[in-house]
Amino acid sequence: MTKMKAIQKQLQREIQSYTRGGVPIPLELLQAPRIDYWVAEVRRRGQEFVLVVAGDVVKHPDMDDGASIQTSAVVWWDRHNRFFRTVNRLYVLGLKAGITGGVRQ
Amino acid sequence: MTIRTDVIIAVVCAPRWDLAAQIVWRATVKRGAEPPFRDDAWFQRLVQMTDHSKSRHACASMAEKLHKHDDLVVCWSLLAIDPQDPVGLPDLLLTIGTAVDGLDFHDHPELLPRFAVMRDVARGKYVGEFGSLFHLASTHKNRKQQPSAASEAGDRAMTAEHHHALQTLLQNRWSDVFGMLFAPTEAFVGQARLQPLLDAAGDRKLTCEKIHALVETLYQTGTPATGDLALAWLMLTADPREPGSFLPVMPQLQFLLDNTELDERAEAELRPRIHSWWLAMEGAFIHSDVSIFRLADPDNLKTFRDSPADVDPDFEAVPDFGALHRNTPARPALPVGPTLVVMPEKLATRLNNFHAAFKPLVDKAMPLVVARDLVEIRNTLHAEYPHAQAAVDLVLRDLREGQPVTLKPMILVGSPGSGKSRLVRRLGELLKTFVYRFDAAASGDNHFAGTSKAWSNTEPSVPARAVAQSLTANPIVMVDEIDKAAERTNTGNLWHALTPFLERETSSRYRDQSLDAQMNISMLSFIATANDDSRLPAPLRDRFRVVRVPLPTAAHLPELAALVMKDLTTQDESRAYDDPLASDELDVIGRAWARAGFSLRKLQKIIQATLEARDQHAPRH
Numbered sequence: 001m002t003k004m005k006a007i008q009k010q011l012q013r014e015i016q017s018y019t020r021g022g023v024p025i026p027l028e029l030l031q032a033p034r035i036d037y038w039v040a041e042v043r044r045r046g047q048e049f050v051l052v053v054a055g056d057v058v059k060h061p062d063m064d065d066g067a068s069i070q071t072s073a074v075v076w077w078d079r080h081n082r083f084f085r086t087v088n089r090l091y092v093l094g095l096k097a098g099i100t101g102g103v104r105q
Numbered sequence: 106m107t108i109r110t111d112v113i114i115a116v117v118c119a120p121r122w123d124l125a126a127q128i129v130w131r132a133t134v135k136r137g138a139e140p141p142f143r144d145d146a147w148f149q150r151l152v153q154m155t156d157h158s159k160s161r162h163a164c165a166s167m168a169e170k171l172h173k174h175d176d177l178v179v180c181w182s183l184l185a186i187d188p189q190d191p192v193g194l195p196d197l198l199l200t201i202g203t204a205v206d207g208l209d210f211h212d213h214p215e216l217l218p219r220f221a222v223m224r225d226v227a228r229g230k231y232v233g234e235f236g237s238l239f240h241l242a243s244t245h246k247n248r249k250q251q252p253s254a255a256s257e258a259g260d261r262a263m264t265a266e267h268h269h270a271l272q273t274l275l276q277n278r279w280s281d282v283f284g285m286l287f288a289p290t291e292a293f294v295g296q297a298r299l300q301p302l303l304d305a306a307g308d309r310k311l312t313c314e315k316i317h318a319l320v321e322t323l324y325q326t327g328t329p330a331t332g333d334l335a336l337a338w339l340m341l342t343a344d345p346r347e348p349g350s351f352l353p354v355m356p357q358l359q360f361l362l363d364n365t366e367l368d369e370r371a372e373a374e375l376r377p378r379i380h381s382w383w384l385a386m387e388g389a390f391i392h393s394d395v396s397i398f399r400l401a402d403p404d405n406l407k408t409f410r411d412s413p414a415d416v417d418p419d420f421e422a423v424p425d426f427g428a429l430h431r432n433t434p435a436r437p438a439l440p441v442g443p444t445l446v447v448m449p450e451k452l453a454t455r456l457n458n459f460h461a462a463f464k465p466l467v468d469k470a471m472p473l474v475v476a477r478d479l480v481e482i483r484n485t486l487h488a489e490y491p492h493a494q495a496a497v498d499l500v501l502r503d504l505r506e507g508q509p510v511t512l513k514p515m516i517l518v519g520s521p522g523s524g525k526s527r528l529v530r531r532l533g534e535l536l537k538t539f540v541y542r543f544d545a546a547a548s549g550d551n552h553f554a555g556t557s558k559a560w561s562n563t564e565p566s567v568p569a570r571a572v573a574q575s576l577t578a579n580p581i582v583m584v585d586e587i588d589k590a591a592e593r594t595n596t597g598n599l600w601h602a603l604t605p606f607l608e609r610e611t612s613s614r615y616r617d618q619s620l621d622a623q624m625n626i627s628m629l630s631f632i633a634t635a636n637d638d639s640r641l642p643a644p645l646r647d648r649f650r651v652v653r654v655p656l657p658t659a660a661h662l663p664e665l666a667a668l669v670m671k672d673l674t675t676q677d678e679s680r681a682y683d684d685p686l687a688s689d690e691l692d693v694i695g696r697a698w699a700r701a702g703f704s705l706r707k708l709q710k711i712i713q714a715t716l717e718a719r720d721q722h723a724p725r726h
Contacts, residue, residue: 019357025217
């Protein structure tokens with residue numbers, strides 16, 4: 001419970017920092033998992049909508065490199081398409097799907 | 106290549122500049138650097154220097170000389186940073202970030218917050234604040250580490266009324282949002298910063314660019330309030346036709362909505378609207394011609410369904426920037442602009458089989474074509490009618506920018522070939538309004554008003570047909586050559602049949618005898634043309650505004666000839682590369698045209714003949 005609360009608090013703090021114009025420090029960006037060939041998709045969760053990102057991940061703590069994943073709900077999207085923050089963690093955006101290589105439709 | 110991190114971490118965590126310098130100095134001596142740099146006296150002089158620019162310079166030259174030890178180079182360079190002008194700091198921080206990647210930070214709890222402050226310094230956030238880089242890091246690290254209790258409470262206390270982004274979500278018009286955000290933004294960035302935005306008005310793409318630039322400025326200011334404003338401005342760049350433009354808006358907007366304490370009423374208003382925003386991001390309104398604010402308005406379909414008799418004179422403009430500048434078809438899929446029910450069901454009887462074309466009109470809110478870019482239209486027509494600019498101004502006099510196109514009945518009087526009919530056609534094209542042409546010369550009776558429903562071949566009146574054909578509530582009905590209509594009255598007469606349409610009072614409650622339905626045709630424009638208005642009966646002439654279209658004179662020849670050439674090239678592609686008319690050619694044309702009585706039709710024929718003669722005498726290879 002306290003761990004959940006701490007995660008929630010950390011999330012709030014980061015969003016507040018982004019709202020103040022902050023971006024993750026280079027170190028955080030270096031350590032964050034990166035998603036390549038990504039597609040942003042709108043999904044319905046009951047009455048609500050969420051944005052998720054699907055793609056191939058590297059450096060994810062719970063996934064093998066290159067695994068195809070779909071993230072949890074995005075709560076902050078960087079306006080320059082550099083990174084995004086989901087409920088659980090920060091991701092770095094790599095190659096967008098369909099732009100280079102065309103691995104994924 | 107890896108860099109030693111122990112010294113770097115110690116330096117970054119040093120609370121003051123002199124302490125940081127001491128750490129680096131000791132490490133430098135320990136590494137056995139060359140003798141000139143082991144001189145303790147040199148270091149004592151360095152820390153006692155009162156001129157900081159000199160001490161920074163000394164550190165920078167030290168960094169240059171120590172190129173063998175990468176970590177020391179980084180540290181000396183860090184000492185040489187001026188927080189007021191942090192050149193090179195971003196690169197240094199990147200190097201440090203890479204170097205300490207993967208370390209366990211529990212041993213150095215201060216590293217990350219200090220690093221974050223330094224990053225802010227690199228972005229120029231603390232310009233104007235007193236102290237060295239290390240001093241600033243000590244002062245501000247606590248704020249980075251954990252927002253103070255006061256600011257957290259402040260964030261929580263922000264309710265929907267205080268969030269510009271949530272307020273933006275509640276607006277129904279793009280322009281309302283623009284107006285709403287302007288004043289609070291001005292307070293942060295100043296009027297000069299907003300001027301480019303005002304200058305860009307009317308150009309959607311340019312406006313978006315300027316908004317993006319403004320958003321960057323707001324985020325650089327770095328307070329929660331400016332960040333909130335920045336999100337609200339970003340919402341203005343969301344375009345339903347480009348779902349991708351919603352990406353940097355929706356996640357943060359939804360998070361904001363979910364994490365703001367809202368009362369029930371606010372919830373009930375905000376949730377359905379953000380629902381529409383998500384749908385737009387899914388691509389549901391990809392063909393929409395209106396802004397997302399219009400689309401999210403819960404009553405956008407009912408807004409203009411007024412009773413037919415009292416049309417709101419103060420129509421609102423369609424708010425979307427883009428629609429203004431694209432060639433919007435006269436038949437939008439959704440009647441989201443101003444509309445008018447031309448044929449209310451309760452005042453109509455059942456339509457018979459001859460009236461199939463009118464069934465879609467029953468009780469339907471017909472869109473009203475709105476006047477756009479009137480200045481441009483006026484300039485275009487002035488260029489095309491250099492001889493009749495006063496007439497053009499008189500024709501355009503009733504039109505108001507952003508309001509439905511409706512003109513008082515008018516009659517264009519002028520000699521044959523002065524361009525009357527073409528003027529009406531061009532007006533319709535430029536206003537994107539349907540023009541229904543009725544040839545009065547072929548009218549020998551009162552057929553204009555339709556024939557009775559009792560006849561088997563019953564036909565509705567011309568205005569009703571114009572509405573049905575255009576599917577708009579305000580087409581233009583052009584009665585060409587009205588003075589040529591038959592004068593006999595035993596089967597009715599066009600002039601008499603026209604009369605009821607020309608008074609707003611009667612035309613808003615006109616009962617079509619064929620459809621047997623009451624119609625509101627008060628928004629239709631009636632424009633007649635005539636060579637001579639003296640034959641018209643006085644009651645009819647009184648109802649028209651008489652606009653005299655003069656014939657051109659020889660002085661207008663160069664302009665008109667150029668226009669005719671342009672027309673000819675659009676009609677005939679092989680003429681596209683013809684040389685412009687030479688002055689001797691113009692001279693000959695001018696004389697021929699004067700003999701022909703300065704008619705525009707004649708001018709076209711003369712120029713065509715000139716070009717053909719030119720072709721015949723052209724050298725062949």
